[in-house]
Amino acid sequence: MTLLADSRDPLNWTVLVPVLAGGFAVWYLLPTARKRPWVFGALAGLIALAGLVAFFVRGLGQQIPETVEAGLFFGFAGLAIVFGILMITVRNPARSALSFAVVVLSTCGLFLLLAAPFLTAATVIIYAGAIIVTFLFVIMLSQQEGPSNANLRSREPGLATAAGFILLATFLVGLQRVYDWRSVDTAIEHASALARADQIPQEYLSPRPQADLENFNSGPPPPLTPRAEAFLAEMRAALDRVKVAVPRREGDRRVMEHRSVQDVEHAINSLAALGFRQHDAEDIQTSSQTIADGLRQLKGLRDGTAAFDDLTVSEHGVVKPVDGEPRRLPAANVSAVGRTLFTDHLLAVELAGTLLLVATVGAIAIAGGRRERQA
Amino acid sequence: MISLPHYLAVGAILFSLGLIGFLSRRNLIVMFLSAEMMLQGVALNFVAFSRHHGNLHGQVFTLFVIAVAACEAGIALALFLTLYRRKRSLDVSLWQDLREPGLDPTVDTEPLPAVPREEPLPRLPPAGVEPTKEERQYV
Numbered sequence: 001m002t003l004l005a006d007s008r009d010p011l012n013w014t015v016l017v018p019v020l021a022g023g024f025a026v027w028y029l030l031p032t033a034r035k036r037p038w039v040f041g042a043l044a045g046l047i048a049l050a051g052l053v054a055f056f057v058r059g060l061g062q063q064i065p066e067t068v069e070a071g072l073f074f075g076f077a078g079l080a081i082v083f084g085i086l087m088i089t090v091r092n093p094a095r096s097a098l099s100f101a102v103v104v105l106s107t108c109g110l111f112l113l114l115a116a117p118f119l120t121a122a123t124v125i126i127y128a129g130a131i132i133v134t135f136l137f138v139i140m141l142s143q144q145e146g147p148s149n150a151n152l153r154s155r156e157p158g159l160a161t162a163a164g165f166i167l168l169a170t171f172l173v174g175l176q177r178v179y180d181w182r183s184v185d186t187a188i189e190h191a192s193a194l195a196r197a198d199q200i201p202q203e204y205l206s207p208r209p210q211a212d213l214e215n216f217n218s219g220p221p222p223p224l225t226p227r228a229e230a231f232l233a234e235m236r237a238a239l240d241r242v243k244v245a246v247p248r249r250e251g252d253r254r255v256m257e258h259r260s261v262q263d264v265e266h267a268i269n270s271l272a273a274l275g276f277r278q279h280d281a282e283d284i285q286t287s288s289q290t291i292a293d294g295l296r297q298l299k300g301l302r303d304g305t306a307a308f309d310d311l312t313v314s315e316h317g318v319v320k321p322v323d324g325e326p327r328r329l330p331a332a333n334v335s336a337v338g339r340t341l342f343t344d345h346l347l348a349v350e351l352a353g354t355l356l357l358v359a360t361v362g363a364i365a366i367a368g369g370r371r372e373r374q375a
Numbered sequence: 376m377i378s379l380p381h382y383l384a385v386g387a388i389l390f391s392l393g394l395i396g397f398l399s400r401r402n403l404i405v406m407f408l409s410a411e412m413m414l415q416g417v418a419l420n421f422v423a424f425s426r427h428h429g430n431l432h433g434q435v436f437t438l439f440v441i442a443v444a445a446c447e448a449g450i451a452l453a454l455f456l457t458l459y460r461r462k463r464s465l466d467v468s469l470w471q472d473l474r475e476p477g478l479d480p481t482v483d484t485e486p487l488p489a490v491p492r493e494e495p496l497p498r499l500p501p502a503g504v505e506p507t508k509e510e511r512q513y514v
Contacts, residue, residue: 026392031400033483052388056381056384060381065376070377073381077385080385080389081388084392088405093465100411103389104415107389107419113377114382114425118434119434119437122438123418134404137404141465147487151401153483154399155398155399155400155467155481157399161395163395163398164392164395171384175384333431333434337431337434340432348439352439355443356446359447362449362453367457
């Protein structure tokens with residue numbers, strides 16, 4: 001079983017190492033009645049972090065630029081992950097609350113890298129307030145003498161860790177499958193190489209029997225060579241990968257595939273039906289060109305470099321390109337957020353306000369009782 | 376520019392860690408913080424997609440997530456206060472009477488580590504008064 005379509009190592013170490021080592025570290029460090037030495041958990045956690053760096057650098061099939069932004073990203077992401085683990089594993093709830101504050105601040109740093117300054121400020125203000133309140137609660141409520149069941153025991157740590165890390169592995173493999181385009185890129189390269197070649201390479205062409213030349217050229221297609229079979233299989237796999245996210249149109253009767261998907265499918269099928277014969281060289285090259293163009297177009301739709309022709313997004317939320325540089329959020333983030341909030345999402349704003357009001361009333365109703373004071 | 380899947384991966388990790396914390400910790404406040412961490416992971420996803428698509432709907436959605444999280448915090452802390460008043464503890468397993476019928480209760484078999492009790496601080500006898508029998512040992 002291959003854990004990843006695009007990987008050359010079938011076990012997919014860049015996912016397996018962080019998930020297994022991280023799962024062990026979290027399981028080991030979760031509070032238990034018998035205290036464990038923390039060194040082994042920390043070692044496993046370090047291995048998991050190293051594996052995670054490998055996943056980020058190699059496993060996703062994306063280039064990481066050597067810029068300050070990459071450094072900041074790894075710093076903030078590392079802080080968030082390390083303190084996230086600390087938050088769920090330390091025994092003292094006050095320290096958990098402080099670790100969560102660090103997680104929130106690191107996430108705010110990531111928001112800033114994603115060009116969302118208003119959200120950064122809002123999160124710092126709101127969560128800082130919320131954390132301080134939580135922290136006060138912790139100090140107020142958990143001033144218990146000695147060890148307590150609440151802090152020194154876990155419920156089913158093994159099962160919980162397994163559930164969490166299986167979910168995480170699914171996420172990571174899913175990200176790889178969606179965003180690792182290396183196999184599609186290779187397929188496009190092969191198709192366009194075949195289309196541009198002066199002469200179709202011999203290994204693609206079905207061997208011509210010496211005896212009946214006439215019958216070979218006009219008769220039923222000959223069996224494909226292994227190279228040609230592999231080529232077609234590669235194209236089909238690439239098409240299967242790129243067509244997943246392309247929207248289908250409602251035709252008159254049935255759901256229709258996107259035009260490029262239809263084109264590529266047609267080209268592949270005609271190649272398979274024709275067979276690779278020397279005198280069809282022109283057709284073969286035209287079909288290959290169609291396949292390469294179609295795959296490139298679909299890939300562009302997928303990663304956002306080509307535009308959908310019928311995407312319905314309101315004008316207010318769309319940010320105009322600045323200085324001809326496409327897809328950069330502007331510095332005027334706050335005003336744009338406000339414009340979107342009060343044009344496209346006005347009803348949601350009203351609903352959120354109502355929700356806050358109801359929550360306030362509810363909190364007062366739940367906690368407001370003073371009858372226990374006499375008890 | 377760091378691309379979209381890296382941010383999505385960080386969001387996924389935060390979400391999974393929060394899930395583990397919520398499932399396994401027994402302190403109500405830590406469970407609440409874990410749920411908030413799951414929300415952080417989701418918010419990161421929204422903002423990353425917002426950047427990726429070049430529009431602001433993701434950021435607006437995150438604002439609503441924050442609003443709902445604030446409501447949740449208010450209700451949850453009020454609820455914890457009430458629960459704490461009843462049982463004088465934040466241990467969620469004390470409320471396992473609320474579980475489904477037919478499930479076995481969770482019983483903690485392993486004893487908690489014994490913490491040595493600290494010696495009480497000596498109380499010095501006031502000056503000018505004859506020490507009592509207990510106080511005589513410090514003299």
